[in-house]
Amino acid sequence: MIDRRTFLGTAGLAAAGIATPALAAPRVARRSAAERLIDDIQHRSFRYFWETADPITGLVPDRWPTPSFASIAAVGFALTLYPVGVEHGWISRAAARTRTRATLRFFAGAPQGPAASGTSGHKGLFYHFLDAKTGHRFGRTELSTVDTALLLGGILFAQSWYDGDHPDERRIRDLAEQIYRAVDWTFAVRNAPFLSMGWHPETGFIPSDWNIYNEGMLLYVLGLGSPTHALPEGTWQAWSARFEPSWTTQGGKPHLHFAPLFGHQYSQMWIDFRGIRDPYIAAKGLDYFENSRRATYAQRSYAIANKGGWRGYGADCWGLTACDGPGDFTRTIGGRQRDFFSYSARGPGDRDDGTIAPTAALGSIAFAPEIVVPTISAMHRRYGRGIYGQYGFLDSFNPTLTDPAAPLKHGRIVPGIGWVDGDYLGIDQGPIVGGIENYRTGMIWRTMRRNPHIRRGLLRAGFTGGWLA
Numbered sequence: 001m002i003d004r005r006t007f008l009g010t011a012g013l014a015a016a017g018i019a020t021p022a023l024a025a026p027r028v029a030r031r032s033a034a035e036r037l038i039d040d041i042q043h044r045s046f047r048y049f050w051e052t053a054d055p056i057t058g059l060v061p062d063r064w065p066t067p068s069f070a071s072i073a074a075v076g077f078a079l080t081l082y083p084v085g086v087e088h089g090w091i092s093r094a095a096a097r098t099r100t101r102a103t104l105r106f107f108a109g110a111p112q113g114p115a116a117s118g119t120s121g122h123k124g125l126f127y128h129f130l131d132a133k134t135g136h137r138f139g140r141t142e143l144s145t146v147d148t149a150l151l152l153g154g155i156l157f158a159q160s161w162y163d164g165d166h167p168d169e170r171r172i173r174d175l176a177e178q179i180y181r182a183v184d185w186t187f188a189v190r191n192a193p194f195l196s197m198g199w200h201p202e203t204g205f206i207p208s209d210w211n212i213y214n215e216g217m218l219l220y221v222l223g224l225g226s227p228t229h230a231l232p233e234g235t236w237q238a239w240s241a242r243f244e245p246s247w248t249t250q251g252g253k254p255h256l257h258f259a260p261l262f263g264h265q266y267s268q269m270w271i272d273f274r275g276i277r278d279p280y281i282a283a284k285g286l287d288y289f290e291n292s293r294r295a296t297y298a299q300r301s302y303a304i305a306n307k308g309g310w311r312g313y314g315a316d317c318w319g320l321t322a323c324d325g326p327g328d329f330t331r332t333i334g335g336r337q338r339d340f341f342s343y344s345a346r347g348p349g350d351r352d353d354g355t356i357a358p359t360a361a362l363g364s365i366a367f368a369p370e371i372v373v374p375t376i377s378a379m380h381r382r383y384g385r386g387i388y389g390q391y392g393f394l395d396s397f398n399p400t401l402t403d404p405a406a407p408l409k410h411g412r413i414v415p416g417i418g419w420v421d422g423d424y425l426g427i428d429q430g431p432i433v434g435g436i437e438n439y440r441t442g443m444i445w446r447t448m449r450r451n452p453h454i455r456r457g458l459l460r461a462g463f464t465g466g467w468l469a
Contacts, residue, residue, distance in 0.1 A: 080444060107120075142197075272446075272467065324395045356379075
């Protein structure tokens with residue numbers, strides 16, 4: 001296992017509050033409070049997936065404890081994180097293997113077709129949300145290209161991590177190949193060469209495409225890497241040619257801006273972008289990992305400036321992304337009208353209603369641990385009694401909203417803290433566990449480097465250098 005000191009220098013460790021003992025001293029004896037907190041957060045957040053997933057189908061609820069449909073993206077995170085549990089001794093390899101095989105068997109056999117009900121997907125793609133019991137399309141949810149990509153991220157990770165001769169591990173690899181090869185990426189191209197965000201059997205394609213800088217990197221790598229229904233050469237170049245309007249100098253060093261931090265985190269949980277570059281980012285003199293590092297610092301700078309006057313914002317309390325919020329209403333607080341929102345994307349230049357999501361910082365821990373670790377420590381110390389529980393940090397909280405009479409859609413008002421969400425969300429728990437693992441060991445990145453489909457997709461996208469060389 002690679003020690004986290006491989007990824008951080010001594011100065012960075014000291015800034016993050018992480019001890020750097022002499023080589024002769026027992027490492028366990030010198031673990032700092034910050035390290036122990038990160039341990040506990042990762043373990044609790046992992047348990048969300050292990051304890052809430054259906055052991056027969058592998059379906060993971062979108063949220064908990066509120067009764068919920070299943071999220072295919074949360075399943076992708078779960079498939080990636082079961083081996084993390086094995087590496088830490090939280091579960092056995094046999095248990096992870098059994099759960100993973102059951103999950104892949106479900107998706108490989110799930111009904112596909114153009115019908116509006118009774119199916120789980122179409123053309124190899126899957127619906128964003130599935131009924132937790134039947135595994136079929138939930139309501140009128142869309143056939144989601146990006147959520148299918150997040151699911152496939154976990155499936156291909158499993159394909160590479162379960163590399164033993166056990167019959168179940170061979171079966172996992174075969175099922176993963178079957179599921180990935182079945183996806184017809186060309187079907188989802190609405191306005192060539194861009195992938196559509198989704199499709200409804202009732203109305204056809206969603207009138208929005210993946211055509212700006214966002215969380216779509218994994219999506220396009222998977223589409224380009226397909227051995228059966230690949231996107232054409234030049235697709236990535238056409239996409240990245242539209243990145244320039246997102247280039248900004250605000251918030252610190254120049255970088256590609258995407259307001260909520262999940263856009264900088266999701267793809268990079270699986271793909272190690274350190275040292276590999278496409279022509280666009282190479283021309284900027286950096287790589288996408290460094291870009292995400294700069295975006296993380298920009299969010300901290302935004303919180304320090306706090307032009308909105310939100311309570312709690314500062315150098316050690318920041319983090320905006322897509323998350324739950326109190327509800328959709330307006331309140332006058334301290335003589336100032338405040339608009340609040342329920343579930344929504346949040347970020348600098350986008351919506352900001354004072355709602356902070358711990359996953360925003362924790363999902364960026366591999367990019368900038370020297371500012372994330374102190375932030376999480378302060379957040380836990382200051383608000384932990386209200387926001388930290390069974391599966392780690394609840395999804396979000398808002399110190400500005402303290403009115404017990406507010407018409408809340410989610411959560412509750414905790415005296416002395418403010419509004420606190422009542423749920424954990426799978427797609428926000430996943431980046432916490434995976435981000436911490438990549439920060440500490442790089443295990444997810446190393447495993448995905450071995451996957452031939454990921455490598456093929458990156459090469460067809462024009463990436464060179466680093467571990468691809």
